[in-house]
Amino acid sequence: MALLEVKGIRYVKRGRTILDIDAFSLEEGEVNALIGVNGAGKTSFMQILALLQEPTSGELYFKGELITKKNLFTLRHRMAFVFQQPLLLDMTVRQNIETGLRIRKVPKKYIHQRVNIWLEKLGINHLANGPVRFLSGGEAQRVSIARALALEPEILFLDEPFTGLDSPTRGQLLFDLVKLLHGTKIATLFVTHDYAEIPHLAHRLSVMDQGRIVQTGMPREVYDTPKNQTVVQLLQWLPIDIKNERKLMKCEGGSA
Numbered sequence: 001m002a003l004l005e006v007k008g009i010r011y012v013k014r015g016r017t018i019l020d021i022d023a024f025s026l027e028e029g030e031v032n033a034l035i036g037v038n039g040a041g042k043t044s045f046m047q048i049l050a051l052l053q054e055p056t057s058g059e060l061y062f063k064g065e066l067i068t069k070k071n072l073f074t075l076r077h078r079m080a081f082v083f084q085q086p087l088l089l090d091m092t093v094r095q096n097i098e099t100g101l102r103i104r105k106v107p108k109k110y111i112h113q114r115v116n117i118w119l120e121k122l123g124i125n126h127l128a129n130g131p132v133r134f135l136s137g138g139e140a141q142r143v144s145i146a147r148a149l150a151l152e153p154e155i156l157f158l159d160e161p162f163t164g165l166d167s168p169t170r171g172q173l174l175f176d177l178v179k180l181l182h183g184t185k186i187a188t189l190f191v192t193h194d195y196a197e198i199p200h201l202a203h204r205l206s207v208m209d210q211g212r213i214v215q216t217g218m219p220r221e222v223y224d225t226p227k228n229q230t231v232v233q234l235l236q237w238l239p240i241d242i243k244n245e246r247k248l249m250k251c252e253g254g255s256a
């Protein structure tokens with residue numbers, strides 16, 4: 001069963017249809033990369049999935065249960081969001097991670113221990129008691145990811161989390177995140193404009209165009225059988241390893 005499922009979502013703003021999505025699902029434990037040109041509707045869609053925005057019409061289901069105003073608040077607490085900008089509070093690193101746990105009413109006695117675990121996992125132990133205002137972009141994004149993962153969400157939304165980071169910082173953070181996510185059952189939807197991240201991180205790829213999901217599938221599948229010209233055009237920027245992987249499979253007698 002899908003963890004999160006969309007049925008016939010429309011999102012209209014100032015008379016304009018921003019999203020018109022027949023069906024979409026996020027499966028348990030999967031990392032799904034959402035791509036599309038600027039303005040395609042990725043952030044709007046993610047905010048609706050994360051229950052931060054209400055669609056104009058349509059239905060969302062969490063583990064088969066219809067999401068309504070009644071269960072919205074509880075279900076939102078089973079999700080976490082990492083924004084493009086870390087959006088940290090002007091306090092210490094530790095306090096930033098603790099705040100979300102307090103809001104979600106995690107018992108006090110567990111908070112310190114849980115924060116320690118995620119400080120360690122994100123490699124930011126040494127920054128714990130310092131103010132966030134002196135952090136570099138990469139460090140701040142690590143805090144933001146630690147804050148989200150410390151909530152132990154069932155679904156994680158990452159909206160271009162590596163934007164603005166230099167290549168080595170981005171590469172290391174990506175490497176660490178892959179290890180963390182693939183070692184958990186957290187379903188993740190991440191928006192990216194850097195297609196080099198896709199083969200490392202994503203089990204599935206979803207392509208968005210003008211407010212619609214035009215194709216979803218394994219990255220190589222989508223690359224091999226693009227549904228339309230938009231997908232073809234976008235995927236010409238896919239990194240060489242996906243293309244090579246396809247050739248490699250052929251050489252090894254694979255079916256690709």
Ligand SMILES: Nc1ncnc2c1ncn2[C@@H]1O[C@H](COP(=O)(O)OP(=O)(O)OP(=O)(O)O)[C@@H](O)[C@H]1O
Nearest residue numbers: 013014016018036037038039040041042043044045
């Ligand atoms: N509150 C709003 N009111 C009116 N239009 C909006 C609103 N929010 C988003 N839009 C429009 O909806 C479209 C989709 O925006 P969105 O930010 O979701 O796209 P995106 O794919 O995330 O873009 P990018 O890659 O540039 O971040 C854009 O044309 C945007 O101008």
